[in-house]
Amino acid sequence: MPLLRRVRPGVVVTVFHIFNVLAERYDKWYDRNWITALNELRLVKSMIPSEKRICVEVGGGTGFFASRLGCINIDPAERVLVISKRRGVDSVQGVGELLPIRHNSVDVVLVVVTLCFVDEPLILLTESRRVLRDSGILIACIVPRDSPWGIYYAARKDRSPFYRYARFYTLLETKKMLRDTGFVIIDEKAVLSYKPWERPRHESPTKPTQRHGFVCIKAAKG
Numbered sequence: 001m002p003l004l005r006r007v008r009p010g011v012v013v014t015v016f017h018i019f020n021v022l023a024e025r026y027d028k029w030y031d032r033n034w035i036t037a038l039n040e041l042r043l044v045k046s047m048i049p050s051e052k053r054i055c056v057e058v059g060g061g062t063g064f065f066a067s068r069l070g071c072i073n074i075d076p077a078e079r080v081l082v083i084s085k086r087r088g089v090d091s092v093q094g095v096g097e098l099l100p101i102r103h104n105s106v107d108v109v110l111v112v113v114t115l116c117f118v119d120e121p122l123i124l125l126t127e128s129r130r131v132l133r134d135s136g137i138l139i140a141c142i143v144p145r146d147s148p149w150g151i152y153y154a155a156r157k158d159r160s161p162f163y164r165y166a167r168f169y170t171l172l173e174t175k176k177m178l179r180d181t182g183f184v185i186i187d188e189k190a191v192l193s194y195k196p197w198e199r200p201r202h203e204s205p206t207k208p209t210q211r212h213g214f215v216c217i218k219a220a221k222g
Helices: 009-021 023-032 034-047 064-069 078-086 121-131 148-155 171-180
Strands: 055-058 072-075 091-093 106-112 132-142 183-191 214-221
Touching: 009 023, 009 078, 023 034, 023 078, 034 064, 034 106, 034 132, 034 183, 034 214, 055 064, 055 121, 064 106, 072 078, 078 091, 106 121, 121 132, 121 171, 132 171, 171 183, 171 214
Parallel strands: 055 072, 055 106, 072 091, 106 132
Antiparallel strands: 132 214, 183 214
16 A cells, blocks of 8 residues: 555554454444543543634544544544444545645644554654644644553553554653644643553543643644
């Protein structure tokens, strides 16, 4: 597939294959972890400007967020896009490092737990900046590597087909990548103050601390 030319073949083929083969299993995570998923959704939704028009989620998988936020979903894995389309999402096959979108045409770009799966996150962020309007907003959400959730997932890499090839970043590393690609950070919020093995509870977005397992950064074009 030509769109893969900018990505290291060995890693990308493996990751795509996993998400294609295990698309239904991946999607069931949201049902099994409903409260956690709602906390994440609540946070992402709180970061989106009320006046947004065209929204694109890069690496939106099965469309959990895109379907609830009115975004177009761009993802390289065909079978997750099938599920995304079932949710009524306008879904397009493509990679974040080479977005099939014209310059300066999007109001909001979402990158939700996607940076850890791409080989060239700086290229993905540069592409996101390219497609954003001058007044556009990028929302990048991560599982911080040094949070209880990041430590938990990293320790289970050998047992998780989805996180086996993930490369987690800290909040500081992510903010540096954003600044290095020309973004200006506006805001940052977090949820999941409970640990992965604790009973989940509903949470409202708050200022990030090292205990939070899901952090979103809002950034504008510099």
